[in-house]
Every structure is written in structure tokens, then in C-alpha cells.
Amino acid sequence: MPFLPIDDQLAVIRRGVEKIVPVEELAAKLARSRETGTPLRIKYGIDPTAADVHLGHTVPLRKMRQFQELGHQAVIIIGNYTAMVGDPSGRDEARKKKLTAEEVEANAAYYLSQVGKVIDIDRAEVHRNGDWFGAMSFADVLNLCGKVTIAQLLTRDDFAKRMKAETPIYLHECLYPVMQAWDSVVIKSDIELGGTEQLYSFMLARDLQKDAGVPQQIGVMSPILVGTDGTKRMGKSLGNYIGISEPAYEMMKKFMQLPDEVMRMYFELLTDLPLAEVDGLLAGHPKEAKVTLAKFVITEYHDGAAAEEAASRWQREIGGDALPADIPVAAISRSELDGNGAVPAAMLLKLTGLCPSTSDARRAIQQGGAKRGEEKTAIVAFDEPIQITDGLLLWVGKKRFCRVQVND
Numbered sequence: 325m326p327f328l329p330i331d332d333q334l335a336v337i338r339r340g341v342e343k344i345v346p347v348e349e350l351a352a353k354l355a356r357s358r359e360t361g362t363p364l365r366i367k368y369g370i371d372p373t374a375a376d377v378h379l380g381h382t383v384p385l386r387k388m389r390q391f392q393e394l395g396h397q398a399v400i401i402i403g404n405y406t407a408m409v410g411d412p413s414g415r416d417e418a419r420k421k422k423l424t425a426e427e428v429e430a431n432a433a434y435y436l437s438q439v440g441k442v443i444d445i446d447r448a449e450v451h452r453n454g455d456w457f458g459a460m461s462f463a464d465v466l467n468l469c470g471k472v473t474i475a476q477l478l479t480r481d482d483f484a485k486r487m488k489a490e491t492p493i494y495l496h497e498c499l500y501p502v503m504q505a506w507d508s509v510v511i512k513s514d515i516e517l518g519g520t521e522q523l524y525s526f527m528l529a530r531d532l533q534k535d536a537g538v539p540q541q542i543g544v545m546s547p548i549l550v551g552t553d554g555t556k557r558m559g560k561s562l563g564n565y566i567g568i569s570e571p572a573y574e575m576m577k578k579f580m581q582l583p584d585e586v587m588r589m590y591f592e593l594l595t596d597l598p599l600a601e602v603d604g605l606l607a608g609h610p611k612e613a614k615v616t617l618a619k620f621v622i623t624e625y626h627d628g629a630a631a632e633e634a635a636s637r638w639q640r641e642i643g644g645d646a647l648p649a650d651i652p653v654a655a656i657s658r659s660e661l662d663g664n665g666a667v668p669a670a671m672l673l674k675l676t677g678l679c680p681s682t683s684d685a686r687r688a689i690q691q692g693g694a695k696r697g698e699e700k701t702a703i704v705a706f707d708e709p710i711q712i713t714d715g716l717l718l719w720v721g722k723k724r725f726c727r728v729q730v731n732d
Contacts (some may be wrong), residue, residue, distance in 0.1 A: 327358040327395050329401070336390050340383070340593045342520050342547040345527070350542050353514060357396070366391040367402040367513035367541070368502060369453075370439070372431035373423070377438040379564040379621070380549040380558035383593050384517040385442040385570075387546060391515070398448035400439065402426045402470050405457040409500045441568055441625055449511075456510050457503065471535060472502050472528065480524040505529035511539045522546045549593055554583035568625045576634035577642070579618035584610045587617065595620045642722055651717070654678070654726040661730070666709035669694065676728060678720040688720045695719040 327333065333354050342669075344350055357364050368388050369380075384516045388398050407428045410580060423431075432607060434453070439445060460468075469686025477498050479483055485511045486493050508516060508529035516526050526543035533540045548557045548650040558565045582590065587610070591602040597620065615635050622631035654676035660667055667675065673685035673694060686706045688694045694703040694720055703710070710716075 330354050332509045343545040345543045363397040364514040365397050367516045371403040371407040372435045376567040378567045383546045389443045402432045402449045402452045404452045404454040406503050453507050501525045505532050509536050515542050519548050554586045572622045572626045572634040573628040576618050576638045652726045653729050655729045656730045666711050669703045670706045671706040672710050678724045693721045
């Protein structure tokens with residue numbers, strides 16, 4: 325397949341990218357590739373932990389797909405040996421426990437099944453770095469370690485912080501960035517994809533490639549996608565993630581909770597919609613922009629029909645006035661009822677878990693956000709006796725609701 329002109333390739337590559345290092349080499353590398361008809365080798369490494377693939381993971385994977393569409397070669401590194409070292413940054417709780425080879429391999433198969441939803445996995449090379457690290461002798465390991473100084477390792481941000489805090493750094497952890505960089509030497513990567521926190525490893529790879537007489541790679545780094553809270557990086561442990569294998573409606577509900585200020589980032593990193601159109605959408609009503617965003621992304625990981633149904637259901641059940649299809653049940657003890665089978669309103673909202681405390685319940689009632697019954701009759705007084713029948717519907721705002729069940 326003929327390569328696009330360099331300027332056209334650069335326009336695709338630069339979208340949603342925070343840093344390219346060294347940027348001055350990129351056009352020349354693309355030009356040589358076009359002249360020789362040789363695709364560039366685009367590396368992305370994944371350590372197969374047990375976490376689901378979420379939209380934060382898809383940012384570099386979508387960039388890899390764009391490189392594939394430009395005619396270049398995707399190379400996925402499954403870090404089955406780096407995964408057994410563990411994450412030295414401490415960012416990922418799932419990676420603090422050392423994984424067994426069997427756990428790593430099971431996770432690798434799971435990862436690849438999800439990665440195939442983002443890139444053309446049939447046209448990608450997939451390598452496990454255990455294929456080369458497992459074949460190394462101890463002399464080979466010593467030779468590799470002799471190429472990196474302690475001073476170089478301590479320029480890595482997380483190691484520097486731990487040194488300053490006098491937190492232990494174990495010797496095997498120091499091998500992690502060296503192993504990640506050596507992967508680039510072995511597979512002869514031209515471009516490595518990842519987040520901006522990977523700069524150290526990307527540059528170490530360039531040093532090792534130069535030493536090995538291999539053309540040096542370029543780091544193409546995307547910004548870190550913030551989670552649904554709008555502040556912290558997306559992560560399952562933080563509960564602020566949207567998984568690509570989640571049901572379409574669950575994805576829709578999470579998209580509709582996004583803070584307005586992160587919308588442009590999500591459009592830029594998770595869709596191919598032209599940015600001029602994005603700006604037009606963001607100039608309109610935020611809710612409509614979120615629906616559009618959600619439908620684009622859900623279509624990619626499910627299909628258009630699922631996206632439309634998820635949007636319609638959200639409008640019926642949450643955006644509109646229709647009752648949700650899956651209303652949770654909250655049980656209260658019969659002993660909480662007075663002689664007439666009633667409970668004071670504020671106490672009832674607390675007992676059902678719709679409010680964490682009676683003071684929170686009183687605020688909800690005062691602000692007009694507490695309702696009861698199928699007709700959503702407003703609760704107007706803190707001590708209003710609410711007659712309890714099994715299946716009574718209670719609401720606090722639009723997103724907290726339950727049916728009451730009385731247990732003996």
C-alpha cells in the first residue's frame with residue numbers, strides 16, 4: 325500500500341499527542357520509510373495484569389491503529405517477564421503482587437482479546453518478552469546491566485522520589501525499565517507509543533539501540549486520560565474508569581456523568597471526529613455533546629444499534645421521567661415502623677441508604693430532591709410520616725432510588 329505524503333501522516337500522528345521525542349527526527353524517519361517502501365515498526369508494550377482494558381488504555385492503542393491505517397507495522401509486546409517484576413512506580417495496586425507465569429499467560433490471552441477490539445490484531449506482530457529474557461544466561465544479564473548506570477536509573481521520576489523519601493528500592497525493580505528498553509532493541513522499534521510518564525524508558529531504549537547499532541526509536545507520547553471524576557488518571561482501583569467490555573448502557577451512564585471540562589480531551593483522544601466539529605458540539609448543550617461522544621465510543625466497542633439503544637434508554641430512565649428498568653430494593657425492619665406502619669421521612673431516607681445520614685436527608689427534603697411513589701410526589705417535611713408498603717418507590721435526585729421492602 326502506498327504511503328500518504330509526509331505532511332498528511334504527520335497530521336494524523338500529532339492528533340492527541342502531547343510530546344514527540346525527538347520531534348525533529350520524525351519527518352525524516354517517515355520520509356525514509358516512504359522512499360524505501362518499508363513500514364515503520366510501531367511498538368506498544370503491555371504488562372498483562374488482571375485489570376480490564378479501559379478507555380485510558382485505548383489511547384495509545386488507537387494511535388497504533390492510526391499507524392496501521394497509514395501502512396506501518398504494529399508490534400505488540402506482551403511483557404510476561406516484566407509483569408513478574410512488578411510495577412516499580414507503585415501506581416497500579418494490581419501490580420504490587422508478584423504474578424506467576426500461569427497468571428501472566430492467562431491475563432495475556434484476556435488482554436489480547438480486548439486489544440483486538442481496538443487494533444487489527446491479525447496484522448500485528450505479537451511477541452512475549454520472555455522469549456528473549458528467558459533465553460538469557462546470567463552472563464547476558466550482567467552484560468545488559470553493565471550498559472546502564474545507577475545515576476541514569478535515578479533520573480527516573482519514581483525512583484528519584486523514593487530515594488528522597490528514603491523508601492526502599494529493590495534491585496529487581498531497577499531491571500524493569502532496562503528490560504522495557506531492551507525490548508525495543510530486540511524488535512528494532514522505530515516508534516514507541518505510551519504515556520508521558522514513559523519518557524525515561526523511551527530514552528533509555530534509544531541509548532541501548534545506539535549501543536547495539538540499531539536505528540534509534542522515537543517516543544510518541546499521549547496525555548494521560550483522566551477518569552470520570554475529571555481529575556485523577558483513569559483506573560479501575562479508583563472506580564473512575566469506563567471499560568471497553570462493559571455493557572453499552574453502563575458505558576452510557578458513565579459518559580453522562582463526565583465533568584464538562586474534560587469533554588474536549590475525550591473527543592480528541594477517543595474519537596476521530598474533526599476538531600472543528602468537536603468545538604461546534606462543545607459550543608452547544610453539554611448533555612447533547614456527551615450523548616454524541618458516548619455514541620461514537622460505544623459504537624466502536626459494540627455497534628451503532630447498541631449505542632442508539634443505550635442513549636434512548638438513558639433518556640427514558642435518567643434524562644427523562646420514565647422509571648428505570650433495574651430498581652434496587654432496600655430492606656428495612658418492621659420494628660422501625662410506628663403503630664400506623666409509617667416512618668418519618670428523613671429517617672426513612674437514611675434507613676434505605678438513599679442518604680448517608682438524617683442531616684443529609686433533611687437537606688435533600690429541604691432542596692426539593694426527595695420524592696415518593698410512582699408519581700414522584702414531593703416529600704415536604706423532615707418528620708412527614710411515610711406509610712410503608714412493600715414496593716414503595718423512593719427517590720433522592722435523579723440518580724438515587726429504590727423500592728422499600730419490609731422484613732420481619
